[in-house]
Amino acid sequence: QQQVRQSPQSLTVWEGETAILNCSYEDSTFDYFPWYWQFPRESPALLIAIRPVSNKKEDGRFTIFFNKREKKLSLHITDSQPGDSATYFCAASAGTGGYKVVFGSGTRLLVSP
Amino acid sequence: EAAVTQSPRNKVAVTGGKVTLSCNQTNNHNNMYWYRQDTGHGLRLIHYSYGAGSTEKGDIPDGYKASRPSQENFSLILELATPSQTSVYFCASGDQGNTEVFFGKGTRLTVV
Numbered sequence: 001q002q003q004v005r006q007s008p009q010s011l012t013v014w015e016g017e018t019a020i021l022n023c024s025y026e027d028s029t030f031d032y033f034p035w036y037w038q039f040p041r042e043s044p045a046l047l048i049a050i051r052p053v054s055n056k057k058e059d060g061r062f063t064i065f066f067n068k069r070e071k072k073l074s075l076h077i078t079d080s081q082p083g084d085s086a087t088y089f090c091a092a093s094a095g096t097g098g099y100k101v102v103f104g105s106g107t108r109l110l111v112s113p
Numbered sequence: 114e115a116a117v118t119q120s121p122r123n124k125v126a127v128t129g130g131k132v133t134l135s136c137n138q139t140n141n142h143n144n145m146y147w148y149r150q151d152t153g154h155g156l157r158l159i160h161y162s163y164g165a166g167s168t169e170k171g172d173i174p175d176g177y178k179a180s181r182p183s184q185e186n187f188s189l190i191l192e193l194a195t196p197s198q199t200s201v202y203f204c205a206s207g208d209q210g211n212t213e214v215f216f217g218k219g220t221r222l223t224v225v
Contacts, residue, residue, distance in 0.1 A: 003172075006155075032212070043203060043216035044156065089155060091214075100171060101146065101207065101214050105155035 003027055004092050006104035014112055019077040021107045023090030026071065030092040035064065035075050036103070037086045044089060048075070080111045116140065119204050119217035126224050132191040134220050136204030144207040145187040146214065147171070147179060149200040156203065162187055194224045 005024045013019045023033075034049035050057040050064045050073070057064045061080075066073045077084055087108045093101040116139045126132045138145065143164045148156040158171030160179035168179040176198060178190040191198055201221050207214040 009153075034213070036214075043218055045216070046213045049212070100158055100161050100169070101205075102158060102172065103148070103156040105153065 003102045004090055004104040006088075006090050006107050008107060009105070010108040010110070012110045012112060013080050015080060015082060017080050019080050019084070019109055019111070021075040021077075021088050021090075021109070022072070023074065023104055024070075024072045025092050027092070027094070028071070029094045032093045033064070033066070033073055034091050034093075035062075036089045036091060038089065038106075039086045047088070077109075080109075082111045082113050085109055085111050117204055117206050117215050117217040119202075119220050121220060122218065123221045124223070126191075126194045126222065128195060128224055130194050132194050132222065132224075134189040134191075134202055134204075134222070136187045136189075136217060137185050138187075138204075138206040138215075139185065140206050140208075140215060141184065142206035142208050142215075143184075144209075145181065146205040146207070147177075147187070147189045148203045148205065149173070150203060150219075151200050159189065159202075196224045198222065199224045 007022045035047045036044040037047045038044040048059045048062050052068050055066045061078045063076045087106045089106045090104040118137045120135045146161045147159045157173050162181040180188045201219050203219050204217040205214045
């Protein structure tokens with residue numbers, strides 16, 4: 001079963017628009033939610049992350065909105081740029097003593113100029 | 114800078130053969146991970162480790178074994194490779210709080 005689900009599978013927006021990427025999870029013990037992005041022929045890299053003590057985390061044009069009750073979160077990319085075109089992965093992990101990190105299936109974002 | 118090195122970067126193996134993918138990290142991280150990436154499935158966890166001598170099953174461990182002989186090294190072993198194991202494999206390491214996972218550059222494995 002998939003512990004972390006993402007939607008949509010792919011998304012196309014125009015330059016300057018806001019892209020919204022969705023994520024949901026099932027395990028209530030998850031306490032850390034990072035988003036990774038991956039450019040073609042490269043490895044995934046950390047973009048931004050949130051812990052459930054907050055319902056919002058902002059870093060420049062990237063914002064995570066978190067709803068603990070519904071076990072949902074979303075990544076908003078404002079003023080999207082062609083350079084933001086990548087695959088975005090929502091991930092989740094739990095515990096401070098070492099724990100598996102699980103990833104969603106990803107959203108492929110294309111920003112058209 | 115965090116460094117995770119995978120070898121080989123590309124591998125062609127024959128069905129039924131044994132394949133070993135190697136990973137070395139210089140981050141002194143306790144946690145290490147093996148993922149495979151396939152179109153439409155994202156990153157799926159195969160095995161992971163909390164430290165030297167430990168290995169744990171991830172979400173798709175069937176057909177794979179792992180070995181963590183030291184803090185720095187974590188290997189993925191395919192005893193009897195099958196074409197369904199053709200994929201890109203990523204090794205990663207993370208610190209005790211898993212605040213960030215650092216990935217290697219990946220190994221492209223083709224089983225013919």
